[in-house]
Amino acid sequence: MPQTCSPQFDARLRQMLTRIVAVLVMLLSFAPFSVSASELLVAHSYKMAGDTSRMRLVVHFDKEPDLRWFLLRDPHRLAIEMPEAEFRFDAEELTARSMVTGVYYGNTGPGTSRLILSFDGPFAVERVEILQNESEPGYRMVADIGAASEEAFQTAMAEQVATTGATAAAKGDRLVKQAVRQTRPFRVVIDPGHGGIDTGAAGVSGTQEKTITLAFALELKKRLEDVGGLDVFLTRDRDLFLRLDERVKIARQNEADLFISIHADSIRQKSVRGATVYTVSDKASDPEAAAKAIRENLADEIAGVVVEEENEEVADILVDLIRRETQGFSIRFARSLVEELKGAIAMIPTNPHRFAGFRVLRAPDVPSVLLELGYLSNPDDEALLRDPEWRAKAANGIASAIGYFAAARQGAGG
Numbered sequence: 001m002p003q004t005c006s007p008q009f010d011a012r013l014r015q016m017l018t019r020i021v022a023v024l025v026m027l028l029s030f031a032p033f034s035v036s037a038s039e040l041l042v043a044h045s046y047k048m049a050g051d052t053s054r055m056r057l058v059v060h061f062d063k064e065p066d067l068r069w070f071l072l073r074d075p076h077r078l079a080i081e082m083p084e085a086e087f088r089f090d091a092e093e094l095t096a097r098s099m100v101t102g103v104y105y106g107n108t109g110p111g112t113s114r115l116i117l118s119f120d121g122p123f124a125v126e127r128v129e130i131l132q133n134e135s136e137p138g139y140r141m142v143a144d145i146g147a148a149s150e151e152a153f154q155t156a157m158a159e160q161v162a163t164t165g166a167t168a169a170a171k172g173d174r175l176v177k178q179a180v181r182q183t184r185p186f187r188v189v190i191d192p193g194h195g196g197i198d199t200g201a202a203g204v205s206g207t208q209e210k211t212i213t214l215a216f217a218l219e220l221k222k223r224l225e226d227v228g229g230l231d232v233f234l235t236r237d238r239d240l241f242l243r244l245d246e247r248v249k250i251a252r253q254n255e256a257d258l259f260i261s262i263h264a265d266s267i268r269q270k271s272v273r274g275a276t277v278y279t280v281s282d283k284a285s286d287p288e289a290a291a292k293a294i295r296e297n298l299a300d301e302i303a304g305v306v307v308e309e310e311n312e313e314v315a316d317i318l319v320d321l322i323r324r325e326t327q328g329f330s331i332r333f334a335r336s337l338v339e340e341l342k343g344a345i346a347m348i349p350t351n352p353h354r355f356a357g358f359r360v361l362r363a364p365d366v367p368s369v370l371l372e373l374g375y376l377s378n379p380d381d382e383a384l385l386r387d388p389e390w391r392a393k394a395a396n397g398i399a400s401a402i403g404y405f406a407a408a409r410q411g412a413g414g
């Protein structure tokens, strides 16, 4: 037999070679790009908590995740992009709560997955951090999110478009932005305490606290608008129930420079009378202030609203810094308010500036005070609270304190 290949053998050899090449191509194209289930990033233990003004999101990972986040609008959403992941979330933890209306997750293309949260309104991402677990293997992402104005959301969106990769501005930038506010009128949000089903305290001759606080707030707003140079907002302008966190949210959404919650309390000792100014503090100035905060914080429960546990134990250094600075401004305003009111109306004889854990004063970035105009449980105070002339004097005192505070804040460039 001559040593030449027959046409049949040649064809068979070519067929075999083609098959081998095909298998090789298959192996080459699949092996390096396919991610076996064991290599996938595992996202687990999803948790979110907070109220309608602030929340925290925590997601655990089996290994250090490479995350990127960005904002989406219509509706307002936060998207967190990560390498292809296997999501082991407990469905119950994903149900809408706090500011979140929906949670979505899954694969979004070769090698990538996304976790998307939709919100009930504009928000600001205060921090996103990846931390290594201390007591167990793995990592966790911690994100703190607060309600914000539409303007702030749009600005953040514009910035993410401007920076490549759609990642957020560094923390330092946010601090700078906090300090350099745009030149616009000083903004005051007045919060008439209680409302709707929550009537607040009752006066000796039947006056309801919610009615007094609203009437006073409307008069104060008018007084401040007459003075001019200020933007004045109300949390409510009618007989409406608002949760405490909704009041905080309104202040933040309006980018308030000052928040004043108006009240007129009632206590058993009918002889006690006069106005008191309160600021927030974890430690109360005295037992009466502590009891007062407990009474005011009950507003939500009175209306049958379930209040979720706030998780405040883990504080971000940045938020902490802002909170401490805000606290200083709240105290400064409270002192000046006491001074101005002293000349206009009667203050409670001892310590007219007190502090306790009022939930309505918890905005981390808005100086906030709670003003107790007087005691509805005292017949003389109740009569004064119903007297338009007395109320005008009180409004004048508050207006001048706000005027000094606004001038000092704006003079300082922020």
Ligand SMILES: [Zn+2]
Pocket (backbone or CB within 6 Å): 193, 194, 200, 201, 209, 263, 264, 265, 296
């Ligand atoms: Zn009250």
